[in-house]
Amino acid sequence: QVQLVESGGGVVQPGRSLRLSCAASGFTFRSYGMHWVRQAPGKGLEWVALISYDGGNKYYLDSVKGRFTISRDNSKNTLYLQMNSLRAEDTAVYYCAKEKEEYSGYGPGFDYWGQGTLVTVSS
Amino acid sequence: DFVMTQSPDSLAVSLGERATINCKSSQSVLYTSNSKNYLAWYQQKPGQPPKLLIYWASIRESGVPDRFSGSGSGTDFTLTISSLQAEDVAVYYCQQYHNTPYTFGQGTKLEFK
Numbered sequence: 001q002v003q004l005v006e007s008g009g010g011v012v013q014p015g016r017s018l019r020l021s022c023a024a025s026g027f028t029f030r031s032y033g034m035h036w037v038r039q040a041p042g043k044g045l046e047w048v049a050l051i052s053y054d055g056g057n058k059y060y061l062d063s064v065k066g067r068f069t070i071s072r073d074n075s076k077n078t079l080y081l082q083m084n085s086l087r088a089e090d091t092a093v094y095y096c097a098k099e100k101e102e103y104s105g106y107g108p109g110f111d112y113w114g115q116g117t118l119v120t121v122s123s
Numbered sequence: 124d125f126v127m128t129q130s131p132d133s134l135a136v137s138l139g140e141r142a143t144i145n146c147k148s149s150q151s152v153l154y155t156s157n158s159k160n161y162l163a164w165y166q167q168k169p170g171q172p173p174k175l176l177i178y179w180a181s182i183r184e185s186g187v188p189d190r191f192s193g194s195g196s197g198t199d200f201t202l203t204i205s206s207l208q209a210e211d212v213a214v215y216y217c218q219q220y221h222n223t224p225y226t227f228g229q230g231t232k233l234e235f236k
Contacts, residue, residue: 035225037173044214044216044227044228044229044230045165045167045173045216045218045227045230046227047218047223047224047225047226047227050223050225059223059224060223060224061224062124062224095172095173097172100175100178106161106220106221107161107163107178107179107220108159108161108163108178108179108182108220109163109165109175109178109184109218109220110163110165110173110175111175111184113172113173113174114172115171115172116172
């Protein structure tokens with residue numbers, strides 16, 4: 001069965017860095033676009049970034065452009081989110097999510113999600 | 124960016140009654156080249172990740188009960204639960220995947236009356 005397991009969250013001071021990982025199993029990872037979505041405590045969902053199945057295309061939320069980098073290692077079935085210059089407003093649970101269709105990047109939706117990892121940015 | 128606005132923000136419905144949640148996009152999510160609406164609906168229960176319910180605005184995800192249905196086109200969409208069950212209490216989100224950033228609505232909290 002499909003599993004997505006995030007790790008790497010924690011408490012970090014403003015301006016510091018953190019790298020999140022998402023270990024994937026149960027499907028052909030290299031065939032699917034992958035996303036990061038975040039949810040601040042008690043708030044709604046916010047899409048953060050997308051990487052195409054081959055890593056060739058990457059897209060970001062404007063507020064994280066230049067600070068966050070999405071990447072993947074298809075040989076390790078792992079998705080990453082490098083987060084630099086962290087701000088208090090980046091505090092959230094970060095989910096990785098799988099595109100529903102192979103080779104897509106344009107939906108139709110995210111059919112599997114991890115349980116999330118909490119990132120807290122605080123001094 | 125596409126702004127997705129859901130209504131209402133919260134909704135209280137009796138067991139067995141119909142629940143209707145609306146989602147309006149600031150721009151059309153319909154691709155005329157393939158006549159598909161790039162819109163999905165998700166359900167999120169406390170302490171859990173979201174679950175995909177509906178994609179292409181009206182296609183039910185595998186395993187989703189048929190009391191859930193999606194409708195609409197262009198900029199106006201609706202998620203309907205035909206007969207509310209206990210396990211349907213959750214927050215529901217619409218999402219457009221027509222263009223990045225793939226924006227979500229603010230969520231609608233569905234409760235029992």
